[in-house]
Ligand SMILES: Nc1ncnc2c1ncn2[C@@H]1O[C@H](COP(=O)(O)OP(=O)(O)OP(=O)(O)O)[C@@H](O)[C@H]1O
């Protein structure tokens with residue numbers, strides 16, 4: 001018997017397929033929802049569980065009605081599973097899912113609770129990148145951003161406290177995109193620079209919001225998941241550094257973008 005867990009999100013459909021002892025992962029963009037459905041329909045004798053905002057839509061194209069699970073329950077269970085597999089023993093922590101949007105959850109021994117979120121997330125990376133550079137391909141955005149410099153776009157605390165001792169770390173961003181007003185008319189910004197600052201804005205917002213939420217729960221470990229980290233070392237670096245600057249620790253999980261799909265799969269008997 002094949003077990004299939006599906007997390008159909010706002011941007012990407014993530015699928016985990018378990019056959020005997022091995023688990024394979026696969027993703028489709030939501031724009032290819034029908035192709036994803038045919039691929040799933042091609043698996044005979046499969047037991048399927050589905051979650052995510054596009055679950056009902058995707059289910060309507062499947063040959064047999066799948067089981068369903070609440071998205072946050074699925075992602076929590078997937079996070080626990082991946083943590084255990086990676087020999088990380090945290091039992092109580094906060095996790096932040098940076099998907100199209102961002103949601104933050106507190107996991108305790110007994111259960112989980114959504115503790116916050118922000119509309120700044122992976123969708124913001126895509127939208128602002130398109131607006132500022134015209135680029136719409138995720139991999140291109142991420143690889144170009146890695147080559148950019150943020151200094152002429154973002155205003156740091158040390159820029160404001162020029163020559164004086166700032167009361168908070170000078171390396172913190174005082175204002176994302178706030179340095180643009182002092183840019184000379186003839187100066188050109190590269191697309192790489194703009195993209196690096198977009199990733200900076202999203203990473204710093206996600207980290208700051210998560211640290212504040214974690215503080216309210218008395219937690220200092222934050223596990224970050226979601227497809228926004230795929231191949232995106234720059235976002236990981238920004239999130240890690242900002243989380244640490246604010247006194248907490250960031251953890252990233254390999255295959256973390258599949259937590260929802262894994263949780264859906266695990267809920268099958
Ligand atoms: N191949 C890709 N195409 C588009 N976006 C990608 C791709 N790979 C990574 N991303 C990034 O991942 C984000 C989507 O993350 P994820 O798949 O976790 O969200 P989702 O589950 O679809 O959305 P939500 O959970 O908010 O409904 C995109 O906004 C983008 O920043």
Ligand SMILES: [Mg+2]
Pocket residue numbers: 007009010052099100260
């Ligand atoms: Mg999602």
